[in-house]
Amino acid sequence: MHAGARQTRRPRGRHRPAAALIPAIHPRGTNVGGLLRYLFGPGKAEEHVNPHLVAAWSGPSQLPSLEPPIHASGRHDIRALARLLEQPVRAGRNPPLKFVWHASVRNHITDRILSDSQWAHIAAEIVAAVGIAPHGDPDAVRWVAVRHADDHIHIVATLVRQDGETAWAWNERLKAQSAARDLEQRYGLYQVGPVDHTSHRRPTPAEQNKSHRQGRPEIPRDRLRREVRAAAAAASDENDFVDRLQTAGVLVRLRHSTINPDEVTGYAVGLPDHHTSSGDTVWYGGGRLAPDLTLPQLRRRWDSGPGTVPRNGGHSPSRPGVQHRTDAFRRATTAVDTGARHLGGRRPDDEEDIASLADAAADVLASTARAFEGRKGGPLTDASETFDRAMREPQRRHAGRLHPAAGQLRSMSRLISAVGRLTSDDDTAAALQLVLRMSMVADNLARLREAQGRLHQAQAARQAAEDLRELAAKVPATLAGVRPAAASVQTSSRRTPSKGRAV
Template sequence: MIAKISRGWRAEGLIRYLMGPGRFNEHTGQRVVATWDGAPETHQPPQATDDSFDVRDLVDGLSAPAVAAGVGLREPVVEQGKRMPQGPVWHCSLRNSPEDPVLTDEQWARVVEDLMDRTGIARRDDLDGCRWVAIRHADDHVHVAAVLVRQEFGKRVHPYRDFVRARETCRAAEAELGLAATAGADRSSVTGPSQAEQEKAARREVDETSREWLRRMARVAAVQARDPEAFVAALGDLGVLVRPRYGPGEPDAESGERYAPMVGYSLAAPGDVTQAGQPVWFAGRTLARDLSLPNLQQRWGSAPAPAAPAGAAEEKHRAAVSPRERAAAIDDAVSTMEHATATLAAGDTGASADGIAHAAGDMLTAVGAVTGRQDEGERVRRHAGNDLDRATRVPGQVLPSRWSPVAKALRQSAWRLAATRTVGRHGEGDGARLVLALAALVAEIAALREAQSRLAQADAARRSCTGLRSSAPATSTRTSGSGPGRTKTTSRQRPQQTPPGPARGPKGRQENQTRGRGR
């Protein structure tokens, strides 16, 4: 069971939406299943038309304490540049897995009552608790709406750590009702796209939201760079708009000139703008906690830098790579992944194993970057990367506490592989070799998480492994060429590469021509 919590101001708008047909007529059988007074049948809104209900009495009853206390239920006017304060309307959705049994209204009512008690919004047998209502309009979830004003004294309520308490409620319901187990809150997970972001992506005719695309491009740039300046340059080459943030200047020891170090950055996708026509910026930390600049610098310092490719121009971050260096980087990546796989298979489940799992995320990013963005398996590997990202995190931490020599070697090989930019035409099956070696490593990560009793992460790793294996044939048919010890092919041509971007339609191709570059 998963809980999502939000705050707002308009109780009437929320209730009308929950009891309404939904944006796409997805709401069916709308009904109140639980209320603050234990009498949901007395608060059932009468049906006004075939697809609407008269919710005025329900809204009035829910809002009565706030109205009596003079607590506003409309957004206040705030000065420009200041943040909107949190509203008194509390909303929580509780959703089960599709594989879970369908709960009865009475079972959902018990879960919601437990949620209200744990969060302190309405303790059991507390006559002064806040008023709340639970509405169900689907088999697998319910919505809880509460007005955070106590009934008798009219005092505002501010739930303490309600996200944590909601997670505890879900875990307790899973154990009691035999539902699929979910992981505890690890404080390191990434923020998924909001419904508004998904709808905006659909309007722009792109196949992933700006948040998801920027997160993916930041990970690619992170394995192609070794310092902030190269990171910004790599992002610009990937078509990302970059806005670096600099700290106060520091005097240089030799020249005496003041040097302002880069302390953060924000990213925007070309074509994703606000109503005022300004880019929609995402700070690196909001994309993922391990993508903040301090954590990126810690990651870059966790392993020795790979040797520069032969013939690389010192002034360019994007060096030309010889066929020999490319073949050596591919062989090194496969060999390092096989060694990491054997290390995990030997049964190590400590902090060093967590380091290997995290470094595998860099390797997947590097493999995805060099095997091409337009082949049939690209989208499959993208989803496999999202699953592996979940499996590589350490609960409660951003980065592992220890990097073993195997983890360092794996990360170093990923950086070396990413520097080649592409597998090129140096042997049919190079891409498949990389993907299959990575799939074997991910399978051991799944076994590691299983042994650590991190079941949700184990499931994510298994999904990633399945996706990688299914994408290997597409990768194999895409790569072609000749090289030492490889079969020469002449019937296949290398597909034309197009710039990366969050779009695949005509609009996306036009947007991808806009590239940002920061300094």
């Protein structure tokens, strides 16, 4: 991160370490001297230790002459190095306005410490993969790799070749990630799978900063994704889905076909108190929340099988009793146990069965998290979101036929939504048995995802299983006669009540 960048922290959610050799391509800039000054400086909190070059465009033999000298004050003089990097830009035929290319490459916390020569090789492979400095090209761009910590390097390049032509570096993020996967294998580092387009969109730095300025306990995109997922898991059809969102205080806007105005082709959601600077509501389409929350994907879910809950979504005129809720969770536990066994018996190429069982189990867990923790969320909601990451199918691949056990799981999801919030130790104990069974589903899904080569999702499934077992062991000790909603606040300091208001 260069000196002008601003580091932000998400208001909610748990930090997990990044996977091995993740190359981050930073926004292009115009001040190569300022970037080098930061990289060779002490850092924002004296975190830069022994900053030095490990690689450069001219080869290892020239590194000593390129290394910035140190003044008596202890600061590095980067002026000569900056001039050398800028020379092709000044002599270029039509240099781009933003000519400074900056990437950082970090390895996993569990990996061994790499040597300078190993990091030099990694840097050379990255710049070759993205196309700005191909191997054996003497006229490629000038670049250097700076190391000021054990676990990462920074690569700085100027995007004008030494023959005067501009290097455009198209699709450098995907190319750098592909090179990183090969390097992980070569060096025996912690491995992650290739990009599979199943992760939901993360909040941008602008969203994070805005939420921080406004004092929001949660980023709107994250809250809306959770509300949409809970409504989708409980709903029986589109009308029920919209009604549940509006009841939860979410604004809903339907998109109609330009050819057939009576046909609904999509939807967007927003919060009543989340606006642009001009006062307009900020809307998020389903696909901007997660790949499986588009309207076509949700329609496949609702049309996928029968349910035991009435089409009105299971809203009961009177509040269900404890025994009713306890029986509902016991029935759901039996269904999840059956689903776990079926999932455990699948082969990696049984993709349709795996998809339908995992998708339906995710609905059960989402409904259970809502019954246990309510709209404010908590550790079970976090585990549900992690499991959701593990069950998604790659882009443009959708579940086909529905496994019979998956239909029963969907019914149980709607039943749990219908019986409402937990109120006693009896129904909480029944819910925790369901949580434990869901950890078995997550374990089986992790094994299948690993066999399918989908390592991102295998990791998410393993993490979900671990979180579910930890929660099931922790909550009984913290209840002590307290209602589950209060217990969830005590077991997680990460979440605070949402301030949304009803429509």
